[in-house]
Amino acid sequence: MAAMDTTPDAGSIRTAESALTAEQARVIWLLLGAAFVAILNETTMGVAIPDLITTLGITALAAQWLTTSFMLTMAVVIPITGFLIRRYSTRPMFIAAMSLFSLGTLIAFLAPGFEMLLVARVVQASGTAIMMPLLMTTLMTVVPAQSRGRMMGRVSIVIALAPAIGPSLSGLIIQTAGWRWIFGMILPIALVALVVGAMWIRNIGEKSHARIDIPSVILSAFGFGGVVYGLSLIGGGSHDTSAAALATNAEIDRSLTISLVVGVVSLALFAWRQIRLQATDSALLDLRVFKSTNFSLSIAQMMLMSMVFFGAITLLPLYLQQVLLLEPLDAGLILLPGALAMGFAGPVIGRIYDRWGTRVLIVPGSILTSGMLWASTTYDENTAVWVVVAVQTLLSVGLALSFTPLFTASLASVRPRFYSYGSAIVSTAQQVAGAAGIALMIGIMSSVSAMQTHSGTAAVTAEAAGIHAAYLVGAIISLLTIVGAFFIRKPADDLDAAPVAH
Numbered sequence: 489m490a491a492m493d494t495t496p497d498a499g500s501i502r503t504a505e506s507a508l509t510a511e512q513a514r515v516i517w518l519l520l521g522a523a524f525v526a527i528l529n530e531t532t533m534g535v536a537i538p539d540l541i542t543t544l545g546i547t548a549l550a551a552q553w554l555t556t557s558f559m560l561t562m563a564v565v566i567p568i569t570g571f572l573i574r575r576y577s578t579r580p581m582f583i584a585a586m587s588l589f590s591l592g593t594l595i596a597f598l599a600p601g602f603e604m605l606l607v608a609r610v611v612q613a614s615g616t617a618i619m620m621p622l623l624m625t626t627l628m629t630v631v632p633a634q635s636r637g638r639m640m641g642r643v644s645i646v647i648a649l650a651p652a653i654g655p656s657l658s659g660l661i662i663q664t665a666g667w668r669w670i671f672g673m674i675l676p677i678a679l680v681a682l683v684v685g686a687m688w689i690r691n692i693g694e695k696s697h698a699r700i701d702i703p704s705v706i707l708s709a710f711g712f713g714g715v716v717y718g719l720s721l722i723g724g725g726s727h728d729t730s731a732a733a734l735a736t737n738a739e740i741d742r743s744l745t746i747s748l749v750v751g752v753v754s755l756a757l758f759a760w761r762q763i764r765l766q767a768t769d770s771a772l773l774d775l776r777v778f779k780s781t782n783f784s785l786s787i788a789q790m791m792l793m794s795m796v797f798f799g800a801i802t803l804l805p806l807y808l809q810q811v812l813l814l815e816p817l818d819a820g821l822i823l824l825p826g827a828l829a830m831g832f833a834g835p836v837i838g839r840i841y842d843r844w845g846t847r848v849l850i851v852p853g854s855i856l857t858s859g860m861l862w863a864s865t866t867y868d869e870n871t872a873v874w875v876v877v878a879v880q881t882l883l884s885v886g887l888a889l890s891f892t893p894l895f896t897a898s899l900a901s902v903r904p905r906f907y908s909y910g911s912a913i914v915s916t917a918q919q920v921a922g923a924a925g926i927a928l929m930i931g932i933m934s935s936v937s938a939m940q941t942h943s944g945t946a947a948v949t950a951e952a953a954g955i956h957a958a959y960l961v962g963a964i965i966s967l968l969t970i971v972g973a974f975f976i977r978k979p980a981d982d983l984d985a986a987p988v989a990h
Contacts, residue, residue, distance in 0.1 A: 512630045515578065515689055516639075519623040522586055522681045524650050525674065526616040529593065530558065531654030532670045535820045537802075538809040539662050544602045548806065552930045554609055555802060556716065559923035561613035562620075563712040563916050567773045569621045570912030571700055579689045581622050586682035589615030593678055597671040608671075617915070624911040628899050637841030640834075640896045655805070655827075659820030701765060704772035707758035712920055714751025718744050719927040774909040777902045782977055786898035787913065789850070789972040791921035793890055796861060796962040796969075798922030799929035803958055804880065806933070811869050811952045812876075822877050826884030833888045838896075845978035846893045853889025854973040856882060858966035864959040868952045890969070893978075900979040929958040 537551045544551075573581060592612030599605040631639045661669050721744040765771035778784050801823075808819040840849055860883035867876070895914065902910040937954030941947060 516623075516627060516630070518681075518685050518689055519582070519619070519626060522582070522589075522619050522685060523623050525678050525681050526589060526612075526619055527650035528654050528677075529589075529612060529671075529674050530555075530616070531650055532658035532674070533558075535655045535658040535805045535809075535816050535823075536662060536667050536670060538806060539667055539816060540602075540605075543667060544605075546602050548930065548934055550602065552802065552926060553606060556923050556926050557606055558609045558613040558616075559798070559919045559926070560713060560716045561610045562617040562919040563716065563923060564709045565614050565617035566621060566912050566916040566919065567708045567712075568700070568705060568912075569618050569915075570774070570909040571772050572618070573622055573625050573908040573911075575700075578622070578626065579686070581618060582685050582689050583682070585615045585618035585622065586678060586685060587615070588612070589619070590675065590678040590682055591615075593671050593675045597668060597675055599668075617919075620915050621908065621911040624895070624899060624914065625908045628907045628911070629904070636896050636900060637838040637893070638835065640838050640841070640892050655820035655823040656817065657820070659815070659817035662816040699770070701761070701770060701772050704758060704761055704765070707754050707761060708772065711751050711755035711758050712916070714747045714749075714754060716751075716920060716923045716927060718747030718751060719924050719931070721747065721931070773912060774906060777906050777910045777913060780901040782979060783898050783901040783910065785972065785975050786894050786901065787917050789854075789969060789976060790891070790894045790898065790914065791917050792965060792969045792972065793854075793857070793887065793894070794918045794921040795925030795928070796857070796966045797887055797925070799925035799962050800861060800864065800883070800959065802926045803929055803933065803955055804876075807867060807952075807955045808876070811867075811948055811955065812871070812873065813948075814873075822873065823880060825877060826881040829881050830884040830888040833885060834892060837888060837892045841893045841896060841978065846897050846976050847974065849889045849893045850973040850976055851970075853886045854966070854969040856886030857890060858886075858963065858970055860886060861959060861963040861966045865956055865963055867955060867959065869948050890973075894976070897976060897978055925962070929962060932961055933958040 533555055537548075537554065540546065540554065541548060541551050589612050592608045592610070592615065595611060596605055596608035599608055627639060628636070657673070658670055661667075661673060721740055759775060762771040762773055762775050766774055766776055778787075804823070805816075805819050808814045808822060809816065814822075837849060860879050863879045864883075898914055899907065899910050933951075933954035935954070936957040937950045940950035940953045945953070
């Protein structure tokens with residue numbers, strides 16, 4: 489094939505796929521297939537939560553731990569993956585990830601009750617935590633800088649198919665076969681991905697031989713776990729004025745305070761230890777990536793977006809089924825247009841990023857996202873379904889305009905030797921912020937709903953009031969993303985060729 493001009497303004501631009509060898513392209517698409525299965529699993533749970541509350545006889549706060557525990561486990565495990573991806577080759581990492589995910593899915597399918605289902609979600613999350621940074625690190629390693637936006641756009645098509653299919657499929661399965669068969673449907677897909685990947689995936693990138701730092705692993709677990717667990721306790725108390733209820737509330741308040749203090753102190757110690765270990769290149773999570781201002785700003789923006797996104801997407805099925813009284817399948821179908829819009833917008837967004845950079849995408853994306861969250865604060869028991877569909881679809885477009893350039897710009901801002909650490913930090917930040925957003929918004933919803941019910945308000949009206957309060961908090965947080973959008977830029981395409989900083 490004749491050489492082609494690959495400058496951004498060339499009339500004929502080399503595509504991301506043609507810049508890869510057949511083996512590299514196959515590895516990326518296999519990793520994408522595995523990511524699809526993992527995201528499909530994650531997006532099926534939102535619609536299932538109301539049914540699980542009824543079937544398993546648990547509270548909304550307990551049920552949200554099926555989502556929060558998944559994200560929390562990822563936040564604890566992902567920092568380790570930055571090290572593991574450098575220490576071990578692509579193929580064994582893939583096999584480990586999909587084996588854990590498949591095992592967790594099997595446990596969930598056979599789970600007799602809530603406790604075992606929670607364990608299954610933790611095992612599933614352990615596999616997913618390895619898969620997502622592995623995908624991003626591999627992509628950054630093999631895809632040329634000038635084509636990364638377009639490849640991220642193609643990635644978004646595949647990844648958006650799962651949110652498009654997941655809620656609707658989950659609703660259909662719940663109505664016809666029960667929640668258990670959500671995992672029964674995912675299990676064979678996961679096993680096929682495991683077998684095919686084990687046969688076809690070959691190793692990409694170089695290995696290091698550093699030893700894992702156990703104190704860093706422990707500090708990371710206590711740090712991220714403590715913060716998210718503390719947040720999950722917000723709104724968990726009863727609004728009864730009996731002596732027993734007051735004693736329970738006091739205990740919850742003590743647990744909340746202790747968890748947050750332990751989490752913050754552990755994170756501080758974790759960061760201090762990583763800075764010391766960086767001198768000998770033995771850090772569990774190398775924090776030198778934060779020397780890039782653009783990386784740091786992108787992470788901050790991504791955390792704010794993830795807080796409001798994961799919180800809002802968890803609230804919506806509860807609102808649709810408990811306030812508008814829709815069936816699970818109908819609730820899932822309402823999420824379909826937005827997910828499809830996000831996926832089909834991906835290639836266009838990727839090309840715009842490659843040609844014009846970040847601000848032309850992130851600024852309107854953050855404004856649109858914030859506007860739709862404010863529109864969500866108007867939801868009540870009389871809101872028309874078409875209004876919810878329109879708001880959710882526009883919200884998804886706003887998120888697509890933001891997340892694709894944020895992922896690309898953040899990782900492109902660090903040196904190649906730090907890609908695995910950058911990918912781990914991006915995924916950790918997203919999961920911790922998402923878990924915090926879910927815990928915070930569900931906690932607020934439960935607290936306000938309980939107060940309304942205690943004062944004699946009808947159940948549906950009380951639930952609507954709680955959801956309004958939660959969306960209001962998310963909308964206020966989203967205003968910060970509009971400000972942050974103006975400070976994030978696209979890194980130079982030739983950053984890879986610059987000297988590596990030590």
